[in-house]
Amino acid sequence: MTFSDKLKNYDTLVFSAIAFFAIYLFCSYNGVGISPDSIMYTSAARNFVEHGNLHTFNHKPIVDFPVFYPTYLGIISFITRLDPTVFGWWLDAFMFAALIYCSGYIMSRFVPTNRIYKWLILAAIILNPGLLQVYCYLWSETLFILEVLLFMIVFRQYLLNHAGKWLVFAALIGAVACITRYAAVTIVGTGGLILLLDRTLPIRKKIGHILIYGFISISLLVANLWFNALHTGTVTGPREPSITPFSKNLYYFGTVFCDWLGFTPNQYFLATPLAAIILIGFIAALAFNFYRRKLDSFENLAITFALVYGLFIVLSSTFSRYERINPRLLSPMYIPALWGYTSWGLLFLKRLANPKVRIAVAIVFIGAMLGYITKIFMVDHFRYKDQISDEYGNPGYTDNDWMESEFARYLKTMDKRIFKPKVTVYSDAHEAVYFFSGMSSFLVPHKFFQKDVDKFFQKKHFYLIWFKNLENAELINLKDIQSRVPLKTIKDFGDEGGIYEYEE
Template identity: 80%
Template sequence: MDKLKNYDTLLFAAIAFYAIYLFTSYSGIGISPDSIMYTSAARNFVANGNLHTFNNIPIVDFPVFYPFFLGVISFISQTDPVKFGAVLNMCMFATLIFTSGWIMSRFTPASHIYKWLALAAIILNPGLLQVYSYLWSETLFILEVLLFLIVFRKYLLTHAGKWLVFAAGIAAVACITRYAAVTIVGTGGLLLLLDRQLPIRKKVSHIIIYGLICISLLVANLTFNALHTGTVTGPREPSITSFSQNLYYFGSVFCEWIGMTPNMYHTFALPLAIIILVGFIAALTFNFTRRKLDSFENLAITFALIYGLFIVLSSTFSRYERINPRLLAPMYIPALWGYTSWGLLLLKRIADRRVRMAVAAIFILMMLGYITQIYLIDKKRYNDQIVDEYGNPGYTDNDWMESEFAKYLKTIDKGMFAPKVGIYSDAHEAVYFFSGMSSYLVPHKFFKKDVEKFYKIKRFYLIWFNNLENPELINIKDIQKVKKLKVIKQFEEGAIYEYDSQNQN
């Protein structure tokens, strides 16, 4: 049976590899605006030894490690990230599944059937399949979460300083992969505080060592950002969603993951969010009273709780994309473990064999029902994006590949733009992706001084995409009210304009 621990996990890892192959088989790796930021910084790392984006400023909105990671692979392989991205994600998703299986083989108690069901649920989760179909930093961050759980559990079992330093090192790297990795730091810090086996003096020293190592790289990254750009994480706007709204969005993601239809979200999303978070709090409290903090299951519960609360609270104070499956993908595996592994303990405590078999059968049927439900969601996405030949939504899907404007940008004569005259756009990453040209994003409406500064520019070019309406940016109608724009090239999907104050009548 020991061999089966590895062979069955390898089989699921191979299935995971193939799943990402399927979802990237038509148009390659999915490319979003974030992907282009990562890619341009990686290309600059290879070409110039820095992590500047396409507009020649240091990457600030995102931490530096993921583009550095892509840059190192690109340098070694002499291949562009967009070209190797699909294969990289196939390998990373397979590694994630193998690591998950390795961890579940060490649950107490462990069960092969439970592991198989859980691995199937992980592979088929729509959120994870989406994340690993795109060139996104979550692909690396989710793997770092599991590696941290493995190493930090080793520390909890031994209280050896070397394992504490190793775990803190993983957390430090994770913090410059995703800023949300402060939740990994919080997971370890909370468990250190709750650990009753550590003498007070040793606990204090370990917390200090752990904290200093964890935040070291993040502090260096943020300090660099502040010195070179004047902001630590780029310009941030205050949130426009309340705590209750964010709880609802949080719950709606889990409603989606368990197969509910959107018309059911209004009824179930908010209660489900509360049940999930309160349940994790109750489970952590229960484990603390039983002095059972060193299990993988408890580590998973602790991380899922802290990560979930962080996303809801940070969304309440700072504006970024609405809570969605991509944002919550890092907590899916820990949450799945937290809400299913208790079944193994329950079965262990049932003395009557027939009752135990009946309960096990009910549990298996519930898991199979859930797996079937998410499989149908994945099948629909596969039919829409691969069978119907549309591609992963983003800059490599059919809408963009068949766009006359995008085709024009790919072959544009850069000499048509006067030297040293700024180029602006409502999608500067799209301009770079299709033409290779640097441009600047038109200002956000919220930042009034930036808007005023933009309107004072005496000459500029404007590349505008009609189908990318962003309500947070000043739009083309706003600009035309203030500036008389000259059309250089017009398309159905957008246009290229020029403004020159000297030619205004």
């Protein structure tokens, strides 16, 4: 092995260590960030260890999310005898370091490859504010993004030799990814699209490989959805129709890329055209690679996944309601999109015959990348100052607002005998009730599901734990409830909320 070959690994290891340290820095004040989703994952992981099932804190199977990430947390918790909220930042730091190592491995095999390019892109990945945020929380994206790169590594090996074992291996990674995040159907779609476009495969072999790949890659997802339907009556939990049209979702998609490029909100007028350019550019690049019969490169895999994932998020947001398109939702797309829109520069430089022109173009590219890296570094620095230097912490249930909350302190120490046995407890933030008190409760119904609302008001006796600062416009609110039934105040915390009882 030459010194150059060793450097391919050593420099990537250095960047991986930097990535690990970055997560350590952002979790150094209050540990890993805890959001409502994190509590769902954590409670299911705890039940996996204690009772061998994947029930959440309200004693129901986890349905809104696939089963693998809480299982993954549960296995680590069982081995280490530590709670996910304790080892969470360590796990995220290791996975972020692994993500950087896989990124370096892939870029070392670009055609052509360039070490300075790799260093600049690795720095841009580590410093991306969206990825840094994701890897500071107990979120399934931390595992899913790594699975995307592992899929690319294995599927590319299949494309080089069309060996069945590599196809099966890639399909298995896709299958596990599908029960990590439902959005992993985009991995299935990426592989299926490339198989369909691959003109080097004889038609009979192509059909066979598509069937094998498709069957294996969706097998675990089908089993997960079947289990959900059997035990809860829904395949992915109750879903509401979208209230944002395609044009609005395309705009939100563009605003995320505006943020990633260092634009300010004043420049969001560029969001929709930028989103259109990004997606159309990927379509054009994929068509060009198909025309050249060059579908087996990492660069093309990145382009195809970025296109499939981006379209999936925009279109699914148009038909189903979930959180507005944001950096977290698009985080799996960042690395492939970055590769897709920069790697072509390496080929362009190689084709420049004049050395002076080549050097001049390279200097311009390096200068642009350094300017971009500086911009996102300043965003990260501001976040570090706000969350760590100013001692606030990662936003969520462990930040200073909650740690200093009188309501949260009461929930941690309250005598649960204030609640009569077998009387249902409701809340507008049932995950917060569990996180602070360890007590199970149920979410008040969504306004959209009128049958659930009617059923709620037919209750003759219930308790209500209400957090005023977490009110959700999609849920029935405190005023709605008070207008229908007389609530007795058990404990009042002013602007923070209170605990109430209704008994007919």
